[in-house]
Amino acid sequence: MSNKNTRYVEDNKNNNHDKNNETIKNYDKKNESIENEYETIIMKKSESINNEFTRGNSLKTTHYCGGCGHGILTKLIGDVMSELGIQERSVMISPVGCAVFGYYYFNCGNVQTAHGRAPAVGTGISRAEEEAIVMSYQGDGDLASIGLNETLQAANRGEKIAVFFVNNTVYGMTGGQMAPTTLIGEVTITSQNGRDPNYTGFPIHMCELIDNLKAPVLIERVSLANPMDIRLAKVAIRKALQIQKEGKGYSFIEVLSPCPTNLRQGVKGTEDFINKQMKKEFPVKVFRDKSRDVGSVLRKQSDFSIESLDRIFNVERDDGKSIVDDYSFNRLNVKIAGFGGQGVLSAGLTLAQAACFEEKYVSWYPAYGPEQRGGTANCSVVISGHPIGSPVADNIDILLAFNKPALEKFICDVKEDGVIFYDSRVGEFKGYNNIENYCVPVYEIANKLNVPKAINTVMLGVLMEYGRTKNNILSKESYIKGIEETFASKEKLIGKNIQILEAGAKWARENLDFKF
Amino acid sequence: MANQMVKGNTAVIVGAMYGGCDCFFGYPITPASEILHEASKYFSMLGRNFVQAESEEASINMVYGASAAGHRVMTASSGPGISLMQEGITFLAGAELPAVIVDIMRAGPGLGNIGPEQGDYNQVVKGGGHGNYKNIVLAPNSVQEMCDFTIKAFELADKYKSPVYVLADAVLGQMAEPLEFPQKAIEHIPDNSWSVRGNKETMENLVTSIYLDFDQLEHFNIELQKKYKAIEENEVEYFEYHVEDAEILLISYGISSRISKTAVDICRENGLKVGLFRPIKLYPFPYNRLSELKEKIDNFISVEMSNGQMLEDVKLAIKSDDVELVNRMGGNLLNIGDILRKISQVSGNKSILDPKYCNFNQNDDNSKFNGFSKDEVNKESFKSIID
Numbered sequence: 001m002s003n004k005n006t007r008y009v010e011d012n013k014n015n016n017h018d019k020n021n022e023t024i025k026n027y028d029k030k031n032e033s034i035e036n037e038y039e040t041i042i043m044k045k046s047e048s049i050n051n052e053f054t055r056g057n058s059l060k061t062t063h064y065c066g067g068c069g070h071g072i073l074t075k076l077i078g079d080v081m082s083e084l085g086i087q088e089r090s091v092m093i094s095p096v097g098c099a100v101f102g103y104y105y106f107n108c109g110n111v112q113t114a115h116g117r118a119p120a121v122g123t124g125i126s127r128a129e130e131e132a133i134v135m136s137y138q139g140d141g142d143l144a145s146i147g148l149n150e151t152l153q154a155a156n157r158g159e160k161i162a163v164f165f166v167n168n169t170v171y172g173m174t175g176g177q178m179a180p181t182t183l184i185g186e187v188t189i190t191s192q193n194g195r196d197p198n199y200t201g202f203p204i205h206m207c208e209l210i211d212n213l214k215a216p217v218l219i220e221r222v223s224l225a226n227p228m229d230i231r232l233a234k235v236a237i238r239k240a241l242q243i244q245k246e247g248k249g250y251s252f253i254e255v256l257s258p259c260p261t262n263l264r265q266g267v268k269g270t271e272d273f274i275n276k277q278m279k280k281e282f283p284v285k286v287f288r289d290k291s292r293d294v295g296s297v298l299r300k301q302s303d304f305s306i307e308s309l310d311r312i313f314n315v316e317r318d319d320g321k322s323i324v325d326d327y328s329f330n331r332l333n334v335k336i337a338g339f340g341g342q343g344v345l346s347a348g349l350t351l352a353q354a355a356c357f358e359e360k361y362v363s364w365y366p367a368y369g370p371e372q373r374g375g376t377a378n379c380s381v382v383i384s385g386h387p388i389g390s391p392v393a394d395n396i397d398i399l400l401a402f403n404k405p406a407l408e409k410f411i412c413d414v415k416e417d418g419v420i421f422y423d424s425r426v427g428e429f430k431g432y433n434n435i436e437n438y439c440v441p442v443y444e445i446a447n448k449l450n451v452p453k454a455i456n457t458v459m460l461g462v463l464m465e466y467g468r469t470k471n472n473i474l475s476k477e478s479y480i481k482g483i484e485e486t487f488a489s490k491e492k493l494i495g496k497n498i499q500i501l502e503a504g505a506k507w508a509r510e511n512l513d514f515k516f
Numbered sequence: 517m518a519n520q521m522v523k524g525n526t527a528v529i530v531g532a533m534y535g536g537c538d539c540f541f542g543y544p545i546t547p548a549s550e551i552l553h554e555a556s557k558y559f560s561m562l563g564r565n566f567v568q569a570e571s572e573e574a575s576i577n578m579v580y581g582a583s584a585a586g587h588r589v590m591t592a593s594s595g596p597g598i599s600l601m602q603e604g605i606t607f608l609a610g611a612e613l614p615a616v617i618v619d620i621m622r623a624g625p626g627l628g629n630i631g632p633e634q635g636d637y638n639q640v641v642k643g644g645g646h647g648n649y650k651n652i653v654l655a656p657n658s659v660q661e662m663c664d665f666t667i668k669a670f671e672l673a674d675k676y677k678s679p680v681y682v683l684a685d686a687v688l689g690q691m692a693e694p695l696e697f698p699q700k701a702i703e704h705i706p707d708n709s710w711s712v713r714g715n716k717e718t719m720e721n722l723v724t725s726i727y728l729d730f731d732q733l734e735h736f737n738i739e740l741q742k743k744y745k746a747i748e749e750n751e752v753e754y755f756e757y758h759v760e761d762a763e764i765l766l767i768s769y770g771i772s773s774r775i776s777k778t779a780v781d782i783c784r785e786n787g788l789k790v791g792l793f794r795p796i797k798l799y800p801f802p803y804n805r806l807s808e809l810k811e812k813i814d815n816f817i818s819v820e821m822s823n824g825q826m827l828e829d830v831k832l833a834i835k836s837d838d839v840e841l842v843n844r845m846g847g848n849l850l851n852i853g854d855i856l857r858k859i860s861q862v863s864g865n866k867s868i869l870d871p872k873y874c875n876f877n878q879n880d881d882n883s884k885f886n887g888f889s890k891d892e893v894n895k896e897s898f899k900s901i902i903d
Contacts, residue, residue: 088714088716089715091712100726107719108719109712109713109715109718109719110712110722110723111712111722112611112722112723112724112725113580113607114580114604114607117574117577117580117604120577120580120581121577121580121584123569124541124577124579124580124581124582124583124589125581125582125584125585125712127539127565127567127578127582128581128582128585128586128589129585129587129713129714129715131714131715132585149570149574150574150577153569299563299565300563301563302538302563302565303562303563303564304538304562304701304704305701306534306701308562309533309534309562309701312558312561312562313520313697315520315697322696323519349521352692356520359519362521362694363692365687365690365691387777388693389774389775389776389777389778389781390774390775390852391687391691391771391774394851394874395872412875413874416871416872485521
């Protein structure tokens with residue numbers, strides 16, 4: 001205490017109901033006689049701690065038990081918030097556990113969260129609001145048990161949050177159950193004979209765990225066992241929040257804290273327990289402080305402009321094309337099937353792109369999943385002059401089959417007046433129900449142009465020729481546009497594929513005698 | 517081009533970005549992963565926030581955080597992931613925070629498989645987590661709607677300060693259709709009256725769902741129900757197709773409604789008066805309209821890819837069990853034949869069972885196929901296929 005005769009009294013004009021102030025007044029009266037001798041000095045409480053705890057409640061007193069460490073830690077954090085001038089920027093996350101009502105006390109923006117999820121919530125706030133100073137205040141059940149994953153992952157990402165971890169070796173709010181930090185031999189309501197490592201393992205060391213990660217800037221363990229420890233704790237809190245003020249990244253402060261109620265300890269008992277038992281298991285020290293070595297983490301500003309959006313999605317606004325309903329053109333069901341890797345899906349997409357270019361209604365639906373990876377693959381392309389119902393080619397007008405299983409699987413679904421084009425390597429095929437079918441030497445044609453993989457494009461060329469001769473469904477220009485879209489990311493393949501498309505069409509023109 | 521061929525999952529991100537979504541948090545799961553992929557690509561390109569979270573629990577809690585900060589935020593997942601998110605979603609509802617959750621349904625229960633199903637109806641439409649809350653649920657049935665409904669979901673989420681789902685399925689996520697891009701881009705301004713942003717204007721604000729006092733919590737619950745009543749009065753949305761003179765009504769949403777529409781077309785070709793009723797929003801469910809329609813139409817058929825989860829709501833709407841069910845489960849897509857068979861059974865009409873509409877023996881006919889010559893396949897040529 002200061003020996004100057006200065007008197008700091010909280011301005012309590014609006015605090016007529018404040019019990020603390022009432023008490024002070026009474027105290028003042030009782031001691032009027034000795035006031036000449038002793039000046040009553042009240043340290044001014046920082047703005048960052050509320051006078052009355054009215055937020056979300058009508059409590060006037062704190063909900064913490066006498067002798068609990070939470071009150072001390074809350075005050076220390078509040079003081080540092082004011083001292084660093086970050087009160088307005090601060091967002092406190094209240095966990096589930098004894099500190100669930102943290103928002104009663106901290107005079108700053110507050111978000112209350114689900115059990116263990118505070119670091120994830122903190123991540124969301126911090127990413128959304130670059131300037132916010134995000135603090136997560138958690139107990140040992142919350143942080144080290146149910147929220148262990150969120151804790152480690154947020155630390156590992158180096159989120160810009162300060163985590164205050166209250167380690168009192170016990171679940172408080174729920175009534176004194178064993179925590180991950182409970183000491184060996186320690187009696188709790190769920191370790192009634194003392195924690196036995198044969199059944200429950202050993203106390204978990206959070207600072208040490210987090211110290212294995214690269215991203216955190218500050219990792220420190222402090223204690224609230226006695227006034228000296230409390231002062232040192234405040235220094236650590238100040239470092240942690242300075243890091244946040246400068247936007248440098250993740251800081252983690254573990255606080256060894258008394259829980260006299262659940263651990264059935266008196267004043268001396270709590271101090272002894274922390275000093276003689278907890279500190280042995282959980283050494284108080286700075287594990288890491290690289291605040292001087294790192295700069296601020298800077299992230300980009302969000303861009304919401306339509307110009308930027310149109311640019312990244314390649315949207316061209318001016319061509320004014322739109323789909324027009326044409327009820328004379330009924331749905332055409334195309335099924336393309338073969339092995340995964342034969343370009344079955346991309347052939348379908350090229351065909352669909354071509355139809356899209358001609359302002360037709362079109363849908364492309366792939367059989368997806370494990371089948372994509374080496375097994376059989378197929379896709380449905382439905383093209384229509386009016387809105388498409390089912391995107392699946394249940395009854396097939398055109399089947400493009402690149403292997404025997406594909407033929408076997410889908411031949412029964414081909415309409416009587418449908419058509420089948422199949423890869424000549426399928427072998428001799430006698431036909432089915434007199435359905436029109438054509439054998440196409442796709443491999444030979446593609447191989448001749450030195451791109452044996454492009455059998456899908458050969459088949460599209462044949463289909464293009466078939467469509468041209470039949471009723472001019474899709475023009476060559478549209479097929480080429482389709483190829484350009486499909487190979488947009490592999491530009492050098494576009495020219496070659498157009499050549500192959502033409503070769504397929506030429507072969508069909510010269511060799512196939514379409515029956516219609 | 518005005519229209520591009522776009523996958524349903526990609527269209528979600530197109531909608532999100534034009535809709536002013538600033539943050540995406542997600543975790544990979546088939547068949548919703550492309551949404552995560554596209555978010556990772558496009559959000560980063562414009563400096564918006566993207567985090568691949570460590571789990572679905574973390575994803576939804578990051579959503580909670582960014583939403584508490586007043587930003588437009590979303591996540592996307594599929595059944596098993598949505599189950600994990602339920603804790604976060606009830607917290608969003610309890611704290612009255614807006615957020616968009618996209619569910620690309622796969623087949624369950626348990627790990628199930630990655631095929632399409634509509635078995636998440638109950639966990640999405642009825643609330644899903646603990647407590648007396650509901651989610652607004654939009655059910656797109658095209659790639660265009662995957663985009664448009666995502667934008668709409670953000671608007672509804674903000675309007676009602678509530679989580680809003682876009683409920684689609686594996687087919688809608690994977691299929692591609694021409695997409696007309698949104699005409700405008702939204703820049704969302706956070707609302708300082710309730711958000712917590714780490715600034716002077718919002719430092720008094722508190723986001724929480726805890727009310728220790730029973731009366732306070734009851735009061736909050738009553739207020740919440742008032743909000744749902746307003747949603748039920750203002751937000752019912754459905755689509756009717758050939759309903760005016762219908763004698764048989766198919767009730768169907770999402771991809772099932774697309775298949776049902778084709779079935780309706782086939783029936784109409786054959787002079788059968790079949791109509792389609794498609795709830796566009798599943799919550800609020802169009803109970804009243806269905807009740808009206810039941811007075812005119814005798815035969816109701818619920819067409820869905822679940823064990824009849826929507827069927828229960830149809831029964832509630834008409835206050836009767838008199839509804840047929842056509843369904844597939846386990847990842848099998850509904851076949852037009854499944855629907856036509858039921859309509860034929862209900863109406864006595866056999867003309868719609870023509871093989872020109874579909875292979876009605878799909879499951880057993882392939883074994884009879886004998887189109888190949890005995891020497892089968894030239895093995896050498898197959899080798900070249902595999903190469």
